[in-house]
Amino acid sequence: MKECLVSPSMLAADFANIQRDVEMLNSSEADYIHIDIMDGVFVPNISFGFPVTEAIARHAKKPLDFHLMVKDATPYLEACRDSGAEIITVHYEACTHLHRTIMAIHELGAKAGVALNPHTPVAVLEEIIDHIDLALIMSVNPGFGGQKFIPHTFAKVEKLAAMAEKTNPDLLIEIDGGVTSENARELVQKGANMLVAGSFVFKSENPQDTIHSLKRV
C-alpha cells in the first residue's frame, strides 16, 4: 500500500492565530498544508485572499497544496505559484478549457490537480488523467468546512484508483471534506493516498496527535 499523505486544511485554523497554527503544522507529521481559495461565486463562501496565503507561505515549512474553488482559475494561477504552491488544483466543473489550464499550471512549475464535486463522475477524468498529478474527490459539497462526509465517495475512490492504475499509477488521489478516523481507513483501502482534514485536525484536543493517527490509518 502507498504511503498516505495528510494535508490539514487551513480553513479550520484559528485565523486570529495563523502563525501559531502554521508552526504547529510545521512540527507535525503533516505532508502538506491545504489552502482553500473561494471566490463567493463558484461556491457560496469566501475564505481568504493572497495577502493571507503569502503570510502562511512565509511561515510554512511544509509544501502548500492549493485548492481553487473559483469560477475562473486562470487569473489566480500565478498568485498561487508566487504564494509557494507546490500543487494547484482547479475544479473540473469550472474549467471550460481544462487541458489548457493544466498546461498553464505545469508551465508555472507546479503540480496540477483536478477536483470533482460530489455529483461529478470520475469518468470525466478519462481524457486528462495522463496529464495530471492529482485528482481531488470532494466528499462534501465545496464551500464550507465541518460538513458530513458523503459515503458515496468510497465508490468513486475505488473507480478512480482502478482508472489510475492503468494509465497513471503515480496519481495522487486526494479526498477532501468530512475526513475523520471513521472513514480514513476505508478511503485508503479503496485507493486514496492523500487526505485533507480541517475540523478533524484543528478542532481536536491535540492536532499533532490527530495528524499522526491519520497517517497511520
Ligand SMILES: O=C(CO)[C@@H](O)[C@H](O)COP(=O)(O)O
Ligand atoms: O474544500 C473544503 C471545503 O470546501 C475543505 O478543504 C474543508 O476545509 C475541509 O474541512 P473539513 O470538512 O475537514 O472540516
